[in-house]
Amino acid sequence: MTPVVDRLPTPAMTAAPDVEPDYADAFEVRTDTPDARSAEQWARSALEQAPSAVRGLVVVAHRGVLRFRLGPLRSSDHVLGWRIRRSDPDLIELAADGPLMSGLIVGRRTSPTTALIETFVFFHRPFWIINAKVQNGNFALHRLAKQYGVDFVICGHGHFFDRSTLEGIEYVMVGSSGGSLDHGAGRPTGSQLTGSYFGYGWVHVDGAKATLDFREVPAQSGLGK
Numbered sequence: 615m616t617p618v619v620d621r622l623p624t625p626a627m628t629a630a631p632d633v634e635p636d637y638a639d640a641f642e643v644r645t646d647t648p649d650a651r652s653a654e655q656w657a658r659s660a661l662e663q664a665p666s667a668v669r670g671l672v673v674v675a676h677r678g679v680l681r682f683r684l685g686p687l688r689s690s691d692h693v694l695g696w697r698i699r700r701s702d703p704d705l706i707e708l709a710a711d712g713p714l715m716s717g718l719i720v721g722r723r724t725s726p727t728t729a730l731i732e733t734f735v736f737f738h739r740p741f742w743i744i745n746a747k748v749q750n751g752n753f754a755l756h757r758l759a760k761q762y763g764v765d766f767v768i769c770g771h772g773h774f775f776d777r778s779t780l781e782g783i784e785y786v787m788v789g790s791s792g793g794s795l796d797h798g799a800g801r802p803t804g805s806q807l808t809g810s811y812f813g814y815g816w817v818h819v820d821g822a823k824a825t826l827d828f829r830e831v832p833a834q835s836g837l838g839k
Contacts, residue, residue, distance in 0.1 A: 618644045622730075629735065633822060635718075635734040639742075648726035651704040654698070656729070657721050661694040664688075667695070679747050682710040682717060713745055732820075740769045746778035746785040760784050766826060775828060789813045789828065 622640040645689045649656065652691065662669070684695025696708035696719065697749065704723040710716070718734040745753050751760075759767060767785045769815055775789035789812065813830040 616646055620644075635736050637737075638733065640730060640732045641732060643729045645727050648809040649723075649729075652694070652701075652703050653721050653723060653729075654701045657706050657708065661696075676710070680712065680744065681714050682712040684710060703729050715742070740785070740787055742767065742785060743778070744774070746780045749780060751781050756780060756783065767824075778794070778802075786815075786826075786828075788815045789830075 616818075620642050622642055629714045651659070655800040661672070664672070666693065673684070676695065677684055682695070685692040685697055685778055688693050693706075696710045696717075699707040699718075701707075706721045708719040708721075714719045714737065716736045718736075720730075720732040720734075722730045722732075726731050742753065742755055745751070745756065755767070758764075760783070764783060767783060767788070768788060769786075774787070778785045813828060816827040817831055818825045818827075
């Protein structure tokens with residue numbers, strides 16, 4: 615059974631998400647002989663039975679970079695940490711949530727030898743974080759930032775501090791100013807602050823020069839967390 619994988623020009627959107635996704639893709643997988651396995655069985659085969667190195671990289675990317683809150687990696691209710699939202703003989707829906715985005719993977723058998731795999735991503739903002747983390751500058755906001763000489767792109771919402779540099783532009787997510795700290799942790803590169811803290815951003819402008827500091831508030835709301 616030799617699979618052939620083709621990326622489709624536009625996602626088929628058969629999953630009919632409740633809201634329009636910020637990112638979507640679709641792949642068609644064809645085999646030369648019929649595959650009698652259920653959708654859940656071949657999803658487990660593709661994800662959980664992949665080579666250990668590949669499987670480990672997928673988990674690290676999903677947890678550490680995309681910050682999905684994965685469940686158990688081996689569970690009757692999960693496939694490599696993704697929650698089974700629906701499982702029928704010819705259809706499986708896998709979901710994962712996190713502070714930055716929610717994900718939905720849909721696998722659907724369309725014929726005995728053909729399956730459709732769709733991925734939908736719903737950003738909770740900042741929408742640019744994946745591109746910044748994988749060093750992909752090919753998106754509209756980054757092109758505008760380069761065109762107009764922007765030094766910093768700053769947002770909130772993630773409830774933890776995060777910083778990436780992409781082609782000389784700093785993409786920064788400000789830490790929580792009083793919301794939940796359960797969304798993540800980790801020491802940003804070049805910073806003495808862990809990702810999970812209460813604080814604020816401080817901008818000082820002196821003529822044509824601007825400096826940007828991120829400060830943790832003192833105990834009890836900050837250091838006393």
